[in-house]
Amino acid sequence: xxxxxxxxxxxxxxxxxxxxxxxxxxxxxxxxxxxxxxxxxxxxxxxxxxxxxxxxxxxxxxxxxxxxxxxxxxxxxxxxxxxxxxxxxxxxxxxxxxxxxxxxxxxxxxxxxxxxxxxxxxxxxxxxxxxxxxxxxxxxxxxxxxxxxxxxxxxxxxxxxxxxxxxxxxxxxxxxxxxxxxxxxxxxxxxxxxxxxxxxxxxxxxxxxxxxxxxxxxxxxxxxxxxxxxxxxxxxxxxxxxxxxxxxxxxxxxxxxxxxxxxxxxxxxxxxxxxxxxxxxxxxxxxxxxxxxxxxxxxxxxxxxxxxxxxxxxxxxxxxxxxxxxxxxxxxxxxxxxxxxxxxxxxxxxxxxxxxxxxxxxxxxxxxxxxxxxxxxxxxxxxxxxxxxxxxxxxxxxxxxxxxxxxxxxxxxxxxxxxxxxxxxxxxxx
Amino acid sequence: xxxxxxxxxxxxxxxxxxxxxxxxxxxxxxxxxxxxxxxxxxxxxxxxxxxxxxxxxxxxxxxxxxxxxxxxxxxxxxxxxxxxxxxxxxxxxxxxxxxxxxxxxxxxxxxxxxxxxxxxxxxxxxxxxxxxxxxxxxxxxxxxxxxxxxxxxxxxxxxxxxxxxxxxxxxxxxxxxxxxxxxxxxxxxxxxxxxxxxxxxxxxxxxxxxxxxxxxxxxxxxxxxxxxxxxxxxxxxxxxxxxxxxxxxxxxxxxxxxxxxxxxxxxxxxxxxxxxxxxxxxxxxxxxxxxxxxxxxxxxx
Numbered sequence: 001x002x003x004x005x006x007x008x009x010x011x012x013x014x015x016x017x018x019x020x021x022x023x024x025x026x027x028x029x030x031x032x033x034x035x036x037x038x039x040x041x042x043x044x045x046x047x048x049x050x051x052x053x054x055x056x057x058x059x060x061x062x063x064x065x066x067x068x069x070x071x072x073x074x075x076x077x078x079x080x081x082x083x084x085x086x087x088x089x090x091x092x093x094x095x096x097x098x099x100x101x102x103x104x105x106x107x108x109x110x111x112x113x114x115x116x117x118x119x120x121x122x123x124x125x126x127x128x129x130x131x132x133x134x135x136x137x138x139x140x141x142x143x144x145x146x147x148x149x150x151x152x153x154x155x156x157x158x159x160x161x162x163x164x165x166x167x168x169x170x171x172x173x174x175x176x177x178x179x180x181x182x183x184x185x186x187x188x189x190x191x192x193x194x195x196x197x198x199x200x201x202x203x204x205x206x207x208x209x210x211x212x213x214x215x216x217x218x219x220x221x222x223x224x225x226x227x228x229x230x231x232x233x234x235x236x237x238x239x240x241x242x243x244x245x246x247x248x249x250x251x252x253x254x255x256x257x258x259x260x261x262x263x264x265x266x267x268x269x270x271x272x273x274x275x276x277x278x279x280x281x282x283x284x285x286x287x288x289x290x291x292x293x294x295x296x297x298x299x300x301x302x303x304x305x306x307x308x309x310x311x312x313x314x315x316x317x318x319x320x321x322x323x324x325x326x327x328x329x330x331x332x333x334x335x336x337x338x339x340x341x342x343x344x345x346x347x348x349x350x351x352x353x354x355x356x357x358x359x360x361x362x363x364x365x366x367x368x369x370x371x372x373x374x375x376x377x378x379x380x381x382x383x384x385x386x387x388x389x390x391x392x393x394x395x396x397x398x399x400x401x402x403x404x405x406x407x408x409x410x411x412x413x414x415x416x417x418x419x420x421x422x423x424x425x426x427x428x429x430x
Numbered sequence: 431x432x433x434x435x436x437x438x439x440x441x442x443x444x445x446x447x448x449x450x451x452x453x454x455x456x457x458x459x460x461x462x463x464x465x466x467x468x469x470x471x472x473x474x475x476x477x478x479x480x481x482x483x484x485x486x487x488x489x490x491x492x493x494x495x496x497x498x499x500x501x502x503x504x505x506x507x508x509x510x511x512x513x514x515x516x517x518x519x520x521x522x523x524x525x526x527x528x529x530x531x532x533x534x535x536x537x538x539x540x541x542x543x544x545x546x547x548x549x550x551x552x553x554x555x556x557x558x559x560x561x562x563x564x565x566x567x568x569x570x571x572x573x574x575x576x577x578x579x580x581x582x583x584x585x586x587x588x589x590x591x592x593x594x595x596x597x598x599x600x601x602x603x604x605x606x607x608x609x610x611x612x613x614x615x616x617x618x619x620x621x622x623x624x625x626x627x628x629x630x631x632x633x634x635x636x637x638x639x640x641x642x643x644x645x646x647x648x649x650x651x652x653x654x655x656x657x658x659x660x661x662x663x664x665x666x667x668x669x670x671x672x673x674x675x676x677x678x679x680x681x682x683x684x685x686x687x688x689x690x691x692x693x694x695x696x697x698x699x700x701x702x703x704x705x706x707x708x709x710x711x712x713x714x715x716x717x718x719x720x721x722x723x724x725x726x727x728x729x730x731x
Contacts, residue, residue: 073490402681
């Protein structure tokens with residue numbers, strides 16, 4: 001008797017106390033991105049009492065996607081996670097993603113048309129290629145490949161225009177000449193570029209040069225290798241020549257490349273826009289002793305297409321223990337907050353917000369240093385081929401590291417590098 | 431309580447029979463926990479891996495039966511041979527050097543009187559560190575820009591990214607990390623050699639190198655061959671140091687079998703194929719350790 005009374009009392013109490021829903025959120029953000037995402041999550045947790053988001057940061061790249069897949073298989077998934085748009089084809093192939101219905105989006109006060117159209121259409125293409133329909137991820141941003149430059153050193157080399165932007169870089173040959181001029185006039189290694197244990201940076205640069213010459217690896221919904229021997233080889237040869245002439249830093253690890261540029265030991269850095277916070281914070285702290293600028297990756301050939309990717313938010317496809325309606329509502333509320341209230345803070349990471357109201361806001365359009373490159377970069381952004389073997393954490397990054405890096409180090413010829421790369425792609429795609 | 435003396439095989443009285451049965455039961459109960467764990471965590475997974483290697487499963491462990499096609503694919507795959515050669519090269523760089531360094535250190539430590547335990551502890555210390563700590567230490571030591579080694583020698587080699595030096599660098603780290611255990615085994619072996627043999631040899635006028643060649647080395651051989659065998663098995667299973675220090679790079683120059691298996695299984699979801707690599711590695715280790723046991727034990731007979 002007494003026990004039942006106590007029980008009913010307990011139930012009544014807990015119902016009135018309105019226990020908060022806990023959401024487990026996995027991301028892969030380190031550095032400046034990590035600081036900004038932490039801020040958004042903290043703000044969200046402070047802004048209301050019903051939902052608590054527990055954020056866990058996993059290792060970027062392949063380990064993250066391996067973990068997500070094993071979590072999905074075992075049915076012990078986070079409730080929401082970050083996901084690269086380039087990894088979506090592979091995620092769909094592995095059945096790791098759950099589709100967002102229009103009703104789900106409505107819970108967050110969102111609709112598909114609120115997001116940058118080309119990202120949504122890419123997601124639709126990916127879904128169709130995997131024999132599915134629906135929206136399997138919600139784009140949060142576009143991030144792309146940019147050029148950071150040291151205005152003081154460029155001025156010394158006579159390459160800085162009156163508008164504070166580099167001048168006379170309109171073709172691949174021009175860029176080579178400019179780099180050579182910097183080397184001759186200033187004595188520094190012209191451009192910081194990481195290749196050591198970092199296939200990603202090499203891939204982004206090579207892919208941009210390949211795209212700009214009109215190359216493609218995706219035709220009629222399938223992997224296409226026809227352009228590699230011509231445009232692909234030309235791009236690789238160019239990079240190998242630059243490395244050989246000492247125009248790009250050789251055998252440098254990612255953090256070292258960033259350190260070389262911020263220390264003023266190189267005049268340029270080819271890297272993603274996610275290093276913007278590094279520059280902004282260092283400038284604020286006074287550790288950067290020079291004037292820097294950022295520009296969208298220049299148009300060097302037939303077109304201006306540049307490598308880009310997009311961070312998205314997605315829900316793991318947990319078939320063993322599907323999400324309860326309450327949990328879904330909580331997750332969607334959080335996703336809505338990240339896009340709406342968090343959007344501008346996230347743009348501080350150098351990214352271009354995908355949520356159009358934020359992208360079109362006056363605040364974003366005035367955001368420094370994003371304004372120097374965002375408008376152009378957004379237009380040029382070209383995603384990786386919609387084939388499951390591509391994308392962050394996919395096997396192609398390994399193939400680039402294994403077959404292109406030695407070409408830049410002079411250990412293989414461009415011919416051999418491309419031939420090995422083609423063999424690897426063919427094998428992956430079996 | 432336990433009488434382990436062998437029972438005589440005469441006709442047993444019923445009482446005796448009960449006793450014998452009891453004894454068996456006790457023994458079985460004692461062994462049961464180990465046997466259970468052994469079956470559950472070693473034998474069962476091994477059988478599952480063999481079964482998986484005959485399917486086209488992804489990471490989830492469910493797939494269609496494809497017979498031996500994983501194995502035929504594997505034996506025609508150049509990357510497999512790259513990984514096999516990488517593993518063998520690593521073994522060449524570690525097994526014998528590690529044994530010799532261990533023996534040398536053990537002989538030196540034996541000469542000490544007062545500081546013996548302190549020195550021994552110093553040699554053994556790296557052994558208790560987890561692999562991630564060891565690799566972090568050496569990543570800093572051998573860093574091309576900020577490393578101690580390069581700033582002392584003035585070299586500009588980035589050890590773990592250099593196609594020539596990457597594997598030797600990983601081998602060096604491995605020896606530094608694991609030699610302490612060998613030193614301990616050797617010291618135990620050295621202490622087991624009866625002092626009167628040395629006395630007799632000294633009376634016959636043996637000393638120094640001669641003493642080592644004729645007395646120490648042959649008497650130590652059982653321990654040495656054991657260490658060689660343990661080393662060989664351990665180094666075949668190289669994964670952690672390579673994964674943490676080089677990731678198999680530069681361009682597969684430090685790719686080893688288990689890393690190849692990891693890539694296939696966890697990066698490309700080829701669970702069946704990755705299992706086949708594991709099975710092949712298991713067979714190689716069984717064969718090689720069998721052969722080595724035969725060869726090395728010949729010295730005893």
